[in-house]
Amino acid sequence: MPKIIMPILFGTAFALLSTLATAQIYTWKDAEGNTIFSDQPHPDAQAIDLPPTNVVQPTRQPAYQSNGYGQPEDGDTAEQASYTSLNIVSPADDESIRSNEGLLNLQVQIEPAMDAGHLLRAELDGQLVGPALPANGQTSATLSINNVDRGTHNLSAVVVNARGEVVQRSSSITVHLQRTSINQPGRQPTAPAPKPAP
Secondary structure, three states: OHHHHHHHHHHHHHHHHHHHHHOOEEEEEOOOOOEEEEOOOOOOOEEEOOOOOOOOOOOOOOOOOEOOOOOEOOOOOOOOOOOOEEEEEEOOOOEEEEOOOOOEEEEEEEEOOOOOOOEEEEEEOOEEEEEEEEOOOOOEEEEEEOOOOOEEEEEEEEEEOOOOOEEEEOOOEEEEEEOOOOOOOOOOOOOOOOOOOO
């Protein structure tokens, strides 16, 4: 029942507003010299020609398709990018990092501060990883990624909305993570020395 009533109410209100917008307006001065405006004619009234009513067309939202990771395809964006700057300031591009735990910390700067409802995430080799940081009014943040495999990786900072759609992505940087391996020379266990014969 409410689904039927609401369109009727909106239609009636729109028709009423349209009628008011096209109604004739009259003006005259009363006995005390005050200017009077009305939509009702008066013996001493003059009709006022009003300019056409302003009409604002709603903006068309671009079609959005996700590739499964909440990222736009074919250059589409989920929302108009609203940040003038989104950069990873640390680590530096092409930096080698030694972390036996596979921990990567990204220092990110964003201008202006993140909008409410947006989240900051790290992207490792094209995959969103690690916890999402909500907007807190600051223009810098630290993103941590745990247990990253040794080797060369591409990193980006990504702003997503509440639906997980990418709003903006930083330029990608490359890092080289070094972790100690049991297969490294000097790390392999050695066989115990044989006991001397009695």
